[in-house]
Every structure is written in structure tokens, then in C-alpha cells.
Amino acid sequence: MASDPWALAMDQQEAAVESISNLQIKEDRVKPDTNGVIRTNATAETTDEKEKEDRAAQALLNKLIRSNLVDNTNQVEVLQRDPKSPLYSAKSFEELRLKPQLLQGVYAMGFNRPSKIQENALPMMLAEPPQNLIAQSQSGTGKTAAFVLAMLSRVEPAERYPQCLCLSPTYELALQTGKVIEQMGKFHPELKLAYAVRGNKLERGRKISEHVVIGTPGTVLDWCAKLKFIDPKKIKVCVLDEADVIIATQGHQDQSIRIQRMLPRNCQMLLFSATFEDSVWKFAQKVVPDPNIIKLKREEETLDTIKQYYVLCNNRDEKFQALCNLYGAITIAQAMIFCQTRKTAGWLAAELSREGHQVALLSGEMMVEQRAAVIERFREGKEKVLVTTNVCARGIDVEQVSVVINFDLPVDKDGNPDNETYLHRIGRTGRFGKRGLAVNMVDSKHSMNILNRIQEHFNKKIERLDTDDLDEIEKIAN
Numbered sequence: 001m002a003s004d005p006w007a008l009a010m011d012q013q014e015a016a017v018e019s020i021s022n023l024q025i026k027e028d029r030v031k032p033d034t035n036g037v038i039r040t041n042a043t044a045e046t047t048d049e050k051e052k053e054d055r056a057a058q059a060l061l062n063k064l065i066r067s068n069l070v071d072n073t074n075q076v077e078v079l080q081r082d083p084k085s086p087l088y089s090a091k092s093f094e095e096l097r098l099k100p101q102l103l104q105g106v107y108a109m110g111f112n113r114p115s116k117i118q119e120n121a122l123p124m125m126l127a128e129p130p131q132n133l134i135a136q137s138q139s140g141t142g143k144t145a146a147f148v149l150a151m152l153s154r155v156e157p158a159e160r161y162p163q164c165l166c167l168s169p170t171y172e173l174a175l176q177t178g179k180v181i182e183q184m185g186k187f188h189p190e191l192k193l194a195y196a197v198r199g200n201k202l203e204r205g206r207k208i209s210e211h212v213v214i215g216t217p218g219t220v221l222d223w224c225a226k227l228k229f230i231d232p233k234k235i236k237v238c239v240l241d242e243a244d245v246i247i248a249t250q251g252h253q254d255q256s257i258r259i260q261r262m263l264p265r266n267c268q269m270l271l272f273s274a275t276f277e278d279s280v281w282k283f284a285q286k287v288v289p290d291p292n293i294i295k296l297k298r299e300e301e302t303l304d305t306i307k308q309y310y311v312l313c314n315n316r317d318e319k320f321q322a323l324c325n326l327y328g329a330i331t332i333a334q335a336m337i338f339c340q341t342r343k344t345a346g347w348l349a350a351e352l353s354r355e356g357h358q359v360a361l362l363s364g365e366m367m368v369e370q371r372a373a374v375i376e377r378f379r380e381g382k383e384k385v386l387v388t389t390n391v392c393a394r395g396i397d398v399e400q401v402s403v404v405i406n407f408d409l410p411v412d413k414d415g416n417p418d419n420e421t422y423l424h425r426i427g428r429t430g431r432f433g434k435r436g437l438a439v440n441m442v443d444s445k446h447s448m449n450i451l452n453r454i455q456e457h458f459n460k461k462i463e464r465l466d467t468d469d470l471d472e473i474e475k476i477a478n
């Protein structure tokens with residue numbers, strides 16, 4: 001049961017094991033593959049903490065599982081450095097007068113028109129003389145594509161030295177951005193990219209000729225200052241990507257500031273972040289002088305379009321039986337099932353597969369890449385049920401899932417209802433708001449109390465469902 005001390009202890013243990021195993025993995029993986037590419041987490045810096053692990057892992061998972069632009073109906077807020085200059089919003093990529101090879105790259109990626117954030121950010125980033133920018137919008141709204149276009153627009157391919165720098169919080173995230181650079185620069189074959197990540201050892205005294213360098217702050221700083229592979233004075237554009245994740249890693253903030261100090265005064269500084277808490281803002285002001293600022297508020301999730309039910313049970317086995325009855329009565333295309341502990345999740349996944357379901361289990365001991373692979377398979381529909389713990393699934397958007405089952409209700413570490421998590425698991429933003437079904441399993445007075453508090457918090461009724469009554473279950477599917 002979710003509130004049992006042992007269950008909470010399991011969860012805490014899961015969180016701890018997760019961070020420990022991540023640290024071990026990182027140290028083991030500092031070796032190049034057959035192509036000389038280093039498949040390691042470049043943040044093998046030993047100081048990594050749990051929080052950063054979580055944020056970096058979430059950022060990566062979200063990137064990997066997303067196939068489309070995130071729709072957002074909010075208005076973009078723009079604060080211009082010079083409020084008198086006209087605000088220009090680009091409704092098409094043609095208007096931006098991109099190099100033809102880049103425009104070809106954009107269309108080859110299937111982009112028809114700029115996203116909301118790109119509409120305003122691109123004209124500012126491509127303006128002459130270059131302008132600095134701080135931009136914040138939730139993951140998936142097109143920030144990466146925007147700054148990659150800005151960097152590639154400024155590269156002079158004939159000049160064989162680094163002209164653009166991109167700082168990323170981890171090797172894995174750098175690699176993802178690198179892929180976008182390669183895709184977008186596909187019709188510019190002379191354009192070259194280097195990864196400044198720990199373990200990517202170059203001979204001393206060498207100068208690199210690649211036009212764009214993408215890497216983690218520590219290694220980029222070494223390449224600029226100590227090893228002098230890069231001449232920072234020749235950098236024209238410097239991007240700080242996922243700034244909120246960067247500053248969650250000890251040392252990265254100072255390293256980024258030191259890098260910025262080595263760049264020419266007129267180097268264009270671009271900073272992107274999914275969130276904009278005070279610490280990010282303070283950091284942004286230190287590294288981005290005279291900025292334009294663009295913000296796009298996260299689209300709020302709502303419970304308005306979700307049918308919410310609860311099922312009364314006496315124990316775990318009855319909850320499982322209720323779940324089977326549900327599956328027996330209605331067609332569930334894909335469901336996500338949340339458990340409080342890894343132990344319950346493992347047990348449930350095993351029981352469900354015994355019943356013949358195609359089940360995927362997302363578990364805390366998995367490496368981030370393994371978790372990404374599980375989610376990707378689920379997203380592609382290869383498995384129909386995803387069983388997971390809250391620690392594992394925190395921050396992951398799998399919006400297309402129409403049925404969510406809380407096998408255990410979400411509670412915080414003090415055993416109180418975790419309303420935010422409830423909303424995030426079940427709620428939908430406008431675009432996916434058409435249909436949704438949430439079923440909560442209640443197995444004690446305590447969990448009934450949690451459910452009641454969740455109802456009160458959202459002021460939304462959660463109906464009781466009798467899973468022994470087939471007719472009643474069938475009704476909820478309509």
C-alpha cells in the first residue's frame with residue numbers, strides 16, 4: 001500500500017539506487033566506439049547530483065520520445081532590447097532569407113512554417129547586427145531547431161575554424177542537438193561539427209577546423225583555455241542550451257561564465273531554457289548582455305475532458321482483478337499504469353504478462369537510454385501497457401495515451417496527495433483533450449482519504465466504478 005512506511009522507503013531507495021547506478025554507469029562508459037565516437041555521458045564529472053541527473057534525464061527522455069512539435073495556444077511574450085524597433089514575426093521560412101541550402105534542410109525536415117517561438121525568435125536571431133536573446137518555452141516547442149538555424153546561418157564554410165559554440169548539459173543532449181545540426185545542414189556538406197566532450201581526446205597543440213563545436217561546459221572551457229583547440233576570439237555565436245539543466249550541475253554555471261568572458265564583445269549570445277526560475281534568470285543576465293527576451297507560457301493541463309473513476313478494493317490482488325475486469329470489458333488501445341514502488345510495478349508487469357498482455361516496464365534501475373528505448377517502443381505501439389513508478393515517469397509526456405490507471409494514488413514523501421503529479425499523469429492540454437479515461441484504485445481508508453482530497457483540490461467529481469459489473473464498465477467506454 002502506498003502509505004506503508006516500507007513502500008515509501010522502497011521509493012526513496014529506488015531514487016537513491018537510480019542516482020548511484022547512473023554515476024557508476026558514467027564512469028564505465030568513457031570509451032570510444034568503433035567510429036571513434038565516445039558513447040559516454042560526458043558529465044563524468046564526479047560532482048553530479050541527483051537533481052541534475054533527473055533534469056538531464058528528463059530533458060533527454062522528453063526529446064527522444066517526442067515525434068512532433070508541441071502545440072501551444074498561448075501568446076508569446078516579447079521584451080525587446082530596443083522597445084522602439086518594430087517587432088517582426090515571421091510567418092514563413094522564406095521571409096527569413098535563409099541560405100538556400102538551409103531552407104532546403106528545413107523543408108527536408110518536414111517543417112512547413114515556423115513554430116510559435118520560432119516566429120519571433122528567428123527574426124531577432126538573424127538580424128544584422130546580431131542581437132542577443134534569452135528564450136524560454138517548454139520542451140518541444142522548437143527552440144533547438146531555432147538556434148541551430150541561427151548558428152548555421154552565421155557560419156562561413158570557407159573559413160576552417162570554429163565559429164559557433166553550443167553548450168549543452170550532458171553528452172547525450174549534445175548528441176541530440178548534433179543530430180539536428182547534421183539534418184539541417186545536410187545540403188551544406190562542407191559544414192563540419194565537433195563534439196567537445198570529456199573523453200574526446202585530441203592531440204595537444206592541434207587547432208580544430210570544424211565550424212561548429214558542441215559540448216559540455218567543462219570540456220569546452222578546457223578546449224578554449226587550457227588546450228587551446230579553439231580560438232574563442234573567433235566565435236561569432238554562442239548558444240547555451242537547456243540553461244536550467246546546465247545550472248543544476250555544480251561547476252557548469254561558473255564554467256559557462258568563464259567561457260563567455262573569453263568571447264569577443266560582439267559575439268551573439270543565445271540562451272534557451274524550458275523553465276525560468278530565478279536562478280536561471282540570474283544566470284542568464286550574467287552571460288547574455290543586452291538581451292531580447294521571449295517567453296512562451298506552458299500550456300496548462302486540465303481535467304475537464306477526462307472521465308475520472310475510482311474502484312474500491314481490499315488489497316493488491318483485488319486491484320489486479322479489477323484491472324483484469326476492466327481489460328475484459330472495454331477495448332483499451334494503450335494504457336499507462338502507475339505504481340508507488342518499483343516492487344509493485346515489477347509484480348504487476350509480471351502478472352499482466354502472465355495474463356497475455358504485451359507489457360513494458362519502466363523501472364528505476366534502468367539506464368536512461370534503456371528507459372528511452374522502452375518509451376519509444378511504447379510510443380510506437382509495440383507494447384500496449386506501460387507499467388511504471390512515479391519516480392521513473394516524472395516529467396515524461398506520453399500524451400497520446402487515452403487510459404491512465406493509478407494502481408496506487410500519487411502521494412508525496414509525507415504521504416499527502418500529490419495533486420500536481422495527479423494532474424500531470426491524467427490531465428491533457430487543449431490539443432489532446434478529446435478523450436481520456438482515468439481509473440484510480442483505492443484499497444484502504446487512507447487511500448480513500450487521499451482520493452477525496454484530490455477531488456476537493458480539483459473540485460471535480462471522481463465517480464465510483466464497480467468493476468464486477470460488466471454493463472457498468474462498458475458504459476464508461478462510450
Ligand SMILES: Nc1ncnc2c1ncn2[C@@H]1O[C@H](COP(=O)(O)OP(=O)(O)OP(=O)(O)O)[C@@H](O)[C@H]1O
Pocket residue numbers: 059062063066067068069070109110111112113114115118137138139140141142143144145146274
Ligand atoms: N517549425 C517546425 N515545424 C514542424 N516541426 C518542427 C518545427 N520546429 C521544430 N519541429 C519539430 O518539433 C520537435 C520539437 O522541436 P525542438 O526539439 O526544436 O524543440 P525544443 O523546444 O528544443 O525541445 P527541447 O527543449 O526538448 O529540446 C522536433 O521533433 C522538431 O523536429
